[in-house]
Amino acid sequence: MKAKPRRTGRRVDTLSKERIVAVAIEILDADGEAALTFRALAAQLETGSGAIYWHVSDKDDLLAAAADWVIAQAMATVDVGADPRGAIRAIALGVFEAIDVHPWVGAQLIREPWRPGTLRFFESIGAGVMALDVPEAAQFNAWSALVNYVLGVAGQNAANARSLPGETNRSAFLEGVASRWEQLDPAEYRFVRGLARQLRSHDDREQFLAGIDLILAGLTHGGRSDCVSNANKRSGR
Amino acid sequence: MKAKPRRTGRRVDTLSKERIVAVAIEILDADGEAALTFRALAAQLETGSGAIYWHVSDKDDLLAAAADWVIAQAMATVDVGADPRGAIRAIALGVFEAIDVHPWVGAQLIREPWRPGTLRFFESIGAGVMALDVPEAAQFNAWSALVNYVLGVAGQNAANARSLPGETNRSAFLEGVASRWEQLDPAEYRFVRGLARQLRSHDDREQFLAGIDLILAGLTHGGRSDCVSNANKRSGR
């Protein structure tokens, strides 16, 4: 009973960085960040743990490569229309949804901002900003605000999902937060208390886009002389 | 030579959660997140590693408590003026600067949004939003955009600083990113290439505040009927 089916000398699935990254993504999606160990990966790939180091330099490298693959995929399938505003929304939403499906990506994106997927994301947002009516001197800040916002929400989602994988878990987490918030002192925490109700029923995706729209609105109005806000002048001091 | 100075029975510094958290913050600030181990902590506290577990349930608990202490401190010293816009800017800047000094806080803030420091931060931003001219239905989204933006920048800073502690390291990191970006194909990465120059000389703090101002501008103008932007109507589809 010990005899295994013999391959013809060579193994069918040669080990490669692509295959390693693909299996890593499977493990990350299925069981979360803590489940990705070199031992689990080696077992799944039917090889020794040391073999992985031939193709991947490091665990950091593995995680970065996995995150970049997800983002590159998301960026490749984004439908960028003619309208720059719509393009920015579509790109941001594409990254948001990719991270929604693969929450572990959120924590990885920011490090190593020279990976192809991250670069595509950065450049696409930048192209949208250029296409808008934003003066050149303000473009860097506009780009930074958009990118930081997207990554902020991404990180938030990642942290929320880190506890345990699964959909039920997320709503349970929100329910837990909401019920804690409801027990706060009304005098001291009026706003947060009021948030609790809405926390249970809100649509993440919609709220994310509302934030993008807010930044875009500020961008357009801050730059137009016929509708200048005093928000851009330092208020007070 | 072996005789240690004998204390009078009781040890002078009783172990307590406060003292553990204080030493943990010292280690985190000095040598980064990777350096905080229960062994290092126990050595610094001159006790056994197991003793820490009597006061702290977990490493997660320890990190969350440390982050919350930093944020609570920052919130306590924020000077909130009368002007709601100035208050929001001051609160955001307070959190930004706290995370700038203690970069490891960035990654921790989001989890456990019921710790006192985090709650104070949430409530303060919420109070600012309420004080602004924002319709009640839009308050949740406005609050979310502001908080997410602050946490996004915070996370970014945390990731940048994670590589190694120290000031020189940060500028070296930015220099590395800039020089990589400059080698990109000008046809494909026009915007990111242009960013490289500005990346070296930009002021983090100023850029952070510019993002806050952008959201505030969008907030004011999106809500006013005399200056409605078409950014809030779905453009395109």
Added chain:
DNA sequence: ACCTGAACACCGTTCAAGT
């Protein structure tokens, strides 16, 4: 060139034993 898997150093956490 690429793979194997035992070995190493190190970690969070537990727990019987002490005071």
Added chain:
DNA sequence: ACCTGAACACCGTTCAAGT
């Protein structure tokens, strides 16, 4: 009630040895 520190299970990484 609180502290001690050895022990346990587990991890990333290395490396001599194989093909």
